Amino acid sequence: MRALVVLAWAAALAACASRPPLAWAPEPARTGAELAVEQQRAEPAFDRSPWENVFRPAAALERKQRVPWRADARGYVARFDAGAANLSWRVELGDGFPLRLLSVEENGTRVVPCTNAYQSPPAPPGRPRKAELEDGRLVLEYDGGLRARFEVLGAAVLVELEGPRGYGHEPFELSLGGLLRGPGVTDLSAHMIYGCDDATTACLRLQRGGARFLSVRVDPTWSNASQLVPRLPGSSGPGGEFLHSQRLHYMADTRGRVRPLYERVWIAWSGEVLDVLPALARPAPPSRDHATRGYLSMHLLGFAEAERALREMSALGVRDIAVWMHKYQRNGYQRGYPNAVFPPNAEWGGLEGLRATRAAARDAGFPFALYHNWMFNGERLPGGSLLDSDGVPRGPGDGGQYLKPRVALELVDGVEGEFRDAVQPEGSFIDTLPTGLPPVDLDAREPGAGLFLPALQQLAELVKRVRAIHGGPLGGEGSVGFGNLLWSGHVDALNGYAGLLTDPPTRETIGRFSEFAPDFNLWRLRPLSVRVGVGEPWRFLDPFGPARLMIEPEERDQMLSATALLGNASDYTYVPGCNA
Known part of the structure; x- marks a missing residue:
């Protein structure tokens, strides 16, 4: 009987080792009549509730009362009493894109957050043809159909931008502008704040002492744009402004249609950096407590080496770590993703x-x-790749192609099920997906073509299915481009390195050179990692992996230690000469 069991097990191994990749059948091409019907079909309603209030500044949640606009001799003003600060938001009617008209004033300091903001094309809109107050909000209307609505929530303003309704046929760009040194400001510093690496936050040193933090950030879950490009810190714009903002590209789908302008822009001003950062009001992920243990990121290229290393670590008394087989997603299989990642690499x-x-x-x-x-x-x-406006597969520029989220959803149960059946993993690590905003599909046959939200919704469902198959903890690559904002709460841990992106761009900012420093005052702690899973768990890199070629061991250890400290302890930013 025992021999029969061994033979059966060996036969199963052989069958698995020779198994072809999971089958994939693309959708059949649609006829002209089917396409005509599809064009008239209304888009489905997409669910943005998993990201509700994620991009709203904390100041807007803490001070929920709306501050009404009032007309005065200079235009419109909304005054807000913030303790010792006498804060006013002001819109002075004039020529130019509506974001340029907004300023903030506080005790002799005046700043225009969005200097040189523009939409191109069309030409600048000129003066508003109409300005009126609606339930405490200020609404500006322009010739050509442009409309802007300003709503003040304490130390934050929500600006809603809306263009003429209906599709157009000419791609355009929207820039949120930049920041000039205004009255009462002696210095500017734009920083990629850890956990919010989206090029939106600036620190202003004031002549009267102290500092203020300013953020200008779009909510991509409401955006009609197809691409969002953060500007690098320290770069300058056409008018000499110190840019800290974002550019949005409205692209044509494969039928030549361009969605109309629609954006929600949050602008916040405060002496506390936490006020201007996103509130991230959401529950903790299911396995966050389990994910806070240390984990070993295995870069060893071979299962025999990995097995030997794990047994040696156990013999040395190492306990309470999780093992993530990092290099499997590159070299652990013989073909490629998404569906030919099993069986494992024979070599x-x-x-x-x-x-x-x-x-x-x-x-x-x-x-x-x-x-x-x-x-x-x-x-x-x-038929499995995202398409650009010309119907050509989209990719990161290295010859690769992005996978349609819809196709990923169709394959995830089968592929991850193979992993589960073969080795019964405890949790999973999803590479690349949680790093930021997903690339957008411009294939007009896909519902919501050209929008971020449908891709986010489908990828969130994929993450949910991976958790259902493997349990937790569920890890993900994080750090830059909104990743920590979008995917905290969906995955249990997001990794990332602190201090890699600060200004000026040429300054060495790894490890001991980083401009980031923790603040251990409990009332200043931003409990992102505790509450929603943003931040680096304690992580170890094996000394034999390729990371040793990029960073000296001492600097690598300092960088990882600083990152773990920031992610799990404070997430507070120190700007030289700018912290009060």
Whole structure:
């Protein structure tokens, strides 16, 4: 009987090792009549509730009362009493894009947050043809159909921009402008604040002493744009302004249609950096407590090496870490993602080697998970790639192609199910997907073509399915481009490095050179990692991986330590000469 069991197990191993990739059948091409019907069909309603209030500044949540606008000799003003500060938001009617008309004034300091904001094309809109107050909000209307609505919520303003309704046919760009040194301001500093690396926050040193923080940020879940490009800190614009803002590109879909302008822009001003950062009002992810343990990011290229390392660590008394098989998502299989990632690479030891590594982790009491990537169509599945306006597959510029989220959803149960059945991982690590805003599909056949929200909704469903298959903890690559804002609460831990992007761009900012420093005053702690899972868990890199070639060991350890400290302790930013 025992021999029969062994034979059956060996036969199963052989069958698994020779298994072809999961089958994929693209949708059949639609006829002209079907396309005509599809064009008239209304778009489905997309659910933005998982990101509700994520991009709203904390100041707007803490001071929910709306401050009404009032007309005065200079235009319109909304005054807000912030303790010792006498804060006024002001709109002076004049020529130019409506964002340029807004300023903030406080005790002799005056700043225009969006100097040189523009939409191009069309030409600048000129003066508003109509200005009126609606329920305490200020509404400006322009010739050509442009409309702007300003709503003040304490130390924050929501500006709603809306163009003429209906599709157009000419792509355009919207820039949120920049920041000039105004009256009462002696110095400006634009920083990528850890956890919010979206090029939106500036620090202003005041002549009368102290500092103020300013943020200008779009909410991409409401945006009609197809691409958002953060400007690098320290760059200058056409009018000499110190840019800290974002540019949005409205692109044509494959039928030549361009969506009309629609944006929600949050602008916040405060002496506390936490006020101007997103509120992130959402519950903690399901396995956050489990994810705060340390984890070992395995870069070893081979299952035998990985197994030996895990057994040696256990013998040395290492406990309470999770193991993430990092390099599996690049070299652990013989073909490519998304659906040809099994069986494992024969040169690494195949399925038998992977199972031996898994057994070593289980014997040591280490939770074990694999990295996988759901963003790329490495296998060039027909009809499986995002398209640009010309119907050409979109990619990151290195020859790769982005995978349609819809296709990822169709494949996820089968692919992740193979991992589960073979090695029973505990949790998973999703590479690339949570790094930021997803690339947008311009394929007009897809519902919501050209929008961020449908892609976010589909990828959030994918993350949910991965959790249902593998349990937790669920990790993800984080850090830049909105990643920590969009995906905290969906995954249990997001990694990222502190201090890599600050101004000026040429300054060394790794490890001990970083301009970031913690603040341990409890009332200043921003409990992102505790509450919603933003921040780096304690992480270790094996000394044999490729990371050793990029950073010296001492600096690497300092950088990872500082990142873990910032992510799990304070997430507070120190700007030289700018902190009060």
